[in-house]
Amino acid sequence: xxxxxxxxxxxxxxxxxxxxxxxxxxxxxxxxxxxxxxxxxxxxxxxxxxxxxxxxxxxxxxxxxxxxxxxxxxxxxxxxxxxxxxxxxxxxxxxxxxxxxxxxxxxxxxxxxxxxxxxxxxxxxxxxxxxxxxxxxxxxxxxxxxxxxxxxxxxxxxxxxxxxxxxxxxxxxxxxxxxxxxxxxxxxxxxxxxxxxxxxxxxxxxxxxxxxxxxxxxxxxxxxxxxxxxxxxxxxxxxxxxxxxxxxxxxxxxxxxxxxxxxxxxxxxxxxxxxxxxxxxxxxxxxxxxxxxxxxxxxxxxxxxxxxxxxxxxxxxxxxxxxxxxxxxxxxxxxxxxxxxxxxxxxxxxxxxxxxxxxxxxx
Numbered sequence: 001x002x003x004x005x006x007x008x009x010x011x012x013x014x015x016x017x018x019x020x021x022x023x024x025x026x027x028x029x030x031x032x033x034x035x036x037x038x039x040x041x042x043x044x045x046x047x048x049x050x051x052x053x054x055x056x057x058x059x060x061x062x063x064x065x066x067x068x069x070x071x072x073x074x075x076x077x078x079x080x081x082x083x084x085x086x087x088x089x090x091x092x093x094x095x096x097x098x099x100x101x102x103x104x105x106x107x108x109x110x111x112x113x114x115x116x117x118x119x120x121x122x123x124x125x126x127x128x129x130x131x132x133x134x135x136x137x138x139x140x141x142x143x144x145x146x147x148x149x150x151x152x153x154x155x156x157x158x159x160x161x162x163x164x165x166x167x168x169x170x171x172x173x174x175x176x177x178x179x180x181x182x183x184x185x186x187x188x189x190x191x192x193x194x195x196x197x198x199x200x201x202x203x204x205x206x207x208x209x210x211x212x213x214x215x216x217x218x219x220x221x222x223x224x225x226x227x228x229x230x231x232x233x234x235x236x237x238x239x240x241x242x243x244x245x246x247x248x249x250x251x252x253x254x255x256x257x258x259x260x261x262x263x264x265x266x267x268x269x270x271x272x273x274x275x276x277x278x279x280x281x282x283x284x285x286x287x288x289x290x291x292x293x294x295x296x297x298x299x300x301x302x303x304x305x306x307x308x309x310x311x312x313x314x315x316x317x318x319x320x321x322x323x324x325x326x327x328x329x330x331x332x333x334x335x336x337x338x339x340x341x342x343x344x345x346x347x348x349x350x351x352x353x354x355x356x357x358x359x360x361x362x363x
Contacts, residue, residue, distance in 0.1 A: 038063040047100040047172035065216035082113040084236035097159035115274035127158040144282040149274040173198035243295035252280040261302040278345040320356040
């Protein structure tokens with residue numbers, strides 16, 4: 001028995017000696033207990049305004065959102081990783097607009113910093129714009145492009161919208177609440193309740209939770225180590241880097257042609273430009289982004305690929321006349337309706353008008 005203990009201790013000593021203590025035991029600090037996580041020992045701020053956690057009902061609401069966020073630790077890890085990739089760009093745009101930096105945490109709660117998220121209400125993109133609101137604040141949304149999925153343009157539009165809401169309510173808590181529930185409904189509630197303090201208003205549970213979710217996300221992400229999220233430099237996603245390319249064409253261009261000229265895959269162009277819908281760039285001026293360092297390669301190769309494409313069978317052009325529809329045109333040229341839709345970057349719901357030009361190719 002004594003010999004067994006001796007050999008066990010000898011083996012342990014050898015492991016520590018050759019590989020260090022980290023191989024023998026995990027020396028990283030364990031995540032704090034849940035109770036410790038919701039002890040707000042320091043003031044909590046959002047948009048430079050103190051969150052009154054000394055008030056019991058407010059403390060309870062914030063505790064709930066912090067605990068629910070921490071319960072899904074993989075999600076928080078992805079928040080932090082994506083933030084290292086996209087927040088530098090978002091923060092710059094928000095700063096240039098003269099708005100509080102904390103507003104970037106709205107995008108965490110809205111989309112988890114994912115471009116292609118959509119809600120059952122039809123909200124899309126990083127900032128979850130509805131189609132009507134997105135168009136109101138300058139975003140292009142049609143069958144070829146949806147700029148709600150564009151990191152830069154959607155953030156610029158979100159800044160315009162939030163700045164307008166803050167002008168209306170003169171309070172960032174109310175502005176963010178209005179972003180969630182709509183300015184008209186918030187004004188109605190303020191009038192009915194004869195009060196304009198967010199923490200005193202009786203609003204829908206969704207909107208009340210919305211504000212506290214944002215504050216909780218900010219609180220956790222700004223205090224990562226406190227909550228046991230110990231990242232090394234290699235753990236963070238690198239900052240999103242790219243080159244911009246301007247393309248002006250008199251007709252639609254296949255995205256695959258752009259990808260070939262850049263020396264990347266079709267998938268890469270779509271992932272770098274999630275706002276692009278379908279398989280073609282629309283006629284006219286387009287700005288797309290490609291992986292950093294490829295712009296010179298693109299400029300040198302694009303003209304060659306473009307000339308080859310123009311010399312290939314690009315089909316004939318059909319000018320739409322009154323009374324025609326897509327099914328009738330497909331039948332006229334003996335092609336599949338699905339092919340006609342794909343060639344022209346349309347959808348089954350697309351409406352065509354007299355004078356529109358459609359490309360017809362061999363099926």
